[in-house]
Amino acid sequence: xxxxxxxxxxxxxxxxxxxxxxxxxxxxxxxxxxxxxxxxxxxxxxxxxxxxxxxxxxxxxxxxxxxxxxxxxxxxxxxxxxxxxxxxxxxxxxxxxxxxxxxxxxxxxxxxxxxxxxxxxxxxxxxxxxxxxxxxxxxxxxxxxxxxxxxxxxxxxxxxxxxxxxxxxxxxxxxxxxxxxxxxxxxxxxxxxxxxxxxxxxxxxxxxxxxxxxxxxxxxxxxxxxxxxxxxxxxxxxxxxxxxxxxxxxxxxxxxxxxxxxxxxxxxxxxxxxxxxxxxxxxxxxxxxxxxxxxxxxxxxxxxxxxxxxxxxxxxxxxxxxxxxxxxxxxxxxxxxxx
Amino acid sequence: xxxxxxxxxxxxxxxxxxxxxxxxxxxxxxxxxxxxxxxxxxxxxxxxxxxxxxxxxxxxxxxxxxxxxxxxxxxxxxxxxxxxxxxxxxxxxxxxxxxxxxxxxxxxxxxxxxxxxxxxxxxxxxxxxxxxxxxxxxxxxxxxxxxxxxxxxxxxxxxxxxxxxxxxxxxxxxxxxxxxxxxxxxxxxxxxxxxxxxxxx
Numbered sequence: 001x002x003x004x005x006x007x008x009x010x011x012x013x014x015x016x017x018x019x020x021x022x023x024x025x026x027x028x029x030x031x032x033x034x035x036x037x038x039x040x041x042x043x044x045x046x047x048x049x050x051x052x053x054x055x056x057x058x059x060x061x062x063x064x065x066x067x068x069x070x071x072x073x074x075x076x077x078x079x080x081x082x083x084x085x086x087x088x089x090x091x092x093x094x095x096x097x098x099x100x101x102x103x104x105x106x107x108x109x110x111x112x113x114x115x116x117x118x119x120x121x122x123x124x125x126x127x128x129x130x131x132x133x134x135x136x137x138x139x140x141x142x143x144x145x146x147x148x149x150x151x152x153x154x155x156x157x158x159x160x161x162x163x164x165x166x167x168x169x170x171x172x173x174x175x176x177x178x179x180x181x182x183x184x185x186x187x188x189x190x191x192x193x194x195x196x197x198x199x200x201x202x203x204x205x206x207x208x209x210x211x212x213x214x215x216x217x218x219x220x221x222x223x224x225x226x227x228x229x230x231x232x233x234x235x236x237x238x239x240x241x242x243x244x245x246x247x248x249x250x251x252x253x254x255x256x257x258x259x260x261x262x263x264x265x266x267x268x269x270x271x272x273x274x275x276x277x278x279x280x281x282x283x284x285x286x287x288x289x290x291x292x293x294x295x296x297x298x299x300x301x302x303x304x305x306x307x308x309x310x311x312x313x314x315x316x317x318x319x320x321x322x323x324x325x326x327x328x329x330x331x332x333x334x335x336x337x338x339x
Numbered sequence: 340x341x342x343x344x345x346x347x348x349x350x351x352x353x354x355x356x357x358x359x360x361x362x363x364x365x366x367x368x369x370x371x372x373x374x375x376x377x378x379x380x381x382x383x384x385x386x387x388x389x390x391x392x393x394x395x396x397x398x399x400x401x402x403x404x405x406x407x408x409x410x411x412x413x414x415x416x417x418x419x420x421x422x423x424x425x426x427x428x429x430x431x432x433x434x435x436x437x438x439x440x441x442x443x444x445x446x447x448x449x450x451x452x453x454x455x456x457x458x459x460x461x462x463x464x465x466x467x468x469x470x471x472x473x474x475x476x477x478x479x480x481x482x483x484x485x486x487x488x489x490x491x492x493x494x495x496x497x498x499x500x501x502x503x504x505x506x507x508x509x510x511x512x513x514x515x516x517x518x519x520x521x522x523x524x525x526x527x528x529x530x531x532x533x534x535x536x537x538x539x540x
Contacts, residue, residue, distance in 0.1 A: 036373070042375060
């Protein structure tokens with residue numbers, strides 16, 4: 001078999017595994033979030049379907065799939081459908097540049113547990129993050145509904161603001177690592193022996209906020225804003241199409257951005273070797289789901305910012321902070337760093 | 340357990356703002372709640388017992404040897420059987436009721452001069468469960484039970500007739516008859532909710 005054929009098959013297997021795991025886990029994150037929210041509010045959460053309500057995501061899936069989904073009158077039908085794809089695809093594609101562990105060998109072939117080990121991995125992340133806004137905008141526009149449209153406009157404003165901050169935030173880490181490749185950043189941390197969160201605490205906090213804003217989580221969920229906009233840009237969708245938006249935005253996106261946060265700030269797969277060859281994966285997933293848990297925890301704790309405050313915070317507070325952080329990092333690195 | 344008054348600050352000071360003290364406080368509150376036991380009652384599987392004074396569906400106490408003296412006094416004017424309703428058709432409940440069409444009570448005079456109650460219907464669709472009828476009953480017959488699952492498939496299901504009322508009354512007396520007449524069924528529960536009460540005298 002040729003080299004190309006093998007690498008194609010390996011990549012295909014990786015894609016299938018990652019897609020299955022990502023979608024399955026995000027479906028179960030719905031269960032986890034409902035359980036968490038329930039217990040935070042002294043309720044039980046889902047408990048009827050299966051033991052501890054564990055079959056709830058499946059029941060929800062069946063319900064969503066068998067539901068009639070109505071296309072609103074005056075909707076722009078092709079765009080209406082396109083929006084679902086454009087919401088889901090970038091969220092899944094974000095996983096392509098996440099390295100889950102170090103290189104290993106199977107039958108003499110070297111396999112990297114990352115789908116696309118490109119040297120501009122982080123740039124790809126930003127590209128996909130920016131693409132996400134199209135799903136939102138299209139769904140708001142195509143739905144022909146004022147709630148959906150207001151929601152999508154708010155989301156667009158948030159994404160534009162926070163994408164800029166996110167870029168400048170991450171640049172500090174890029175300066176330290178000297179590469180845009182996600183694998184390279186993890187290896188740089190392993191080389192230095194220090195997680196970048198200790199070098200870049202401000203950047204980490206800013207990244208956390210940007211992550212919340214990008215994934216539409218509280219306190220930046222002004223595009224959902226249940227109380228004012230019913231549920232924002234996907235209000236006119238029905239059935240599984242309705243389910244796809246929160247799945248992409250609230251679960252896939254949060255998982256992917258948490259994974260990238262782990263790569264950038266928490267040393268990726270590094271950690272004490274406790275499970276033998278599975279140890280790096282364990283550490284990566286543990287850190288990642290720790291962050292996901294933190295995001296969910298924050299969601300059920302904080303109230304929502306006002307719509308005007310959200311962009312104001314981004315442009316007036318977080319962007320200057322990110323810039324100062326970047327400049328200080330660059331100066332310090334220039335003066336004391338240097339290989 | 341006193342009430343602590345808190346003054347909310349308009350702005351956080353700079354250290355609090357930098358370290359997100361308010362966020363952390365909020366997170367600690369939710370974490371504490373997360374570790375607390377849920378207070379949910381899983382209703383269809385698990386049902387709370389209401390307090391004895393709960394005002395649920397009505398019932399009729401029956402002739403079982405515990406009649407009050409007021410009923411003993413007019414016993415000889417009534418036609419009754421043991422295990423049947425104590426009602427003497429005095430219409431006091433209907434008079435006390437704020438809803439004129441709720442009760443439908445009928446009685447006949449037997450040839451030997453005694454009175455027999457032939458009908459006692461209560462239309463619970465009109466009932467507001469105020470309990471005035473129970474207070475008005477002079478012979479200790481009408482009561483309110485702790486039954487609260489009163490939904491039915493038709494309007495007719497919501498009308499309590501004599502048999503149903505007797506059944507409810509017997510059931511209620513069997514289950515709750517010996518309990519002390521307190522607001523909360525158990526002292527511990529009441530104390531948990533309201534604190535210890537110092538009874539006077």
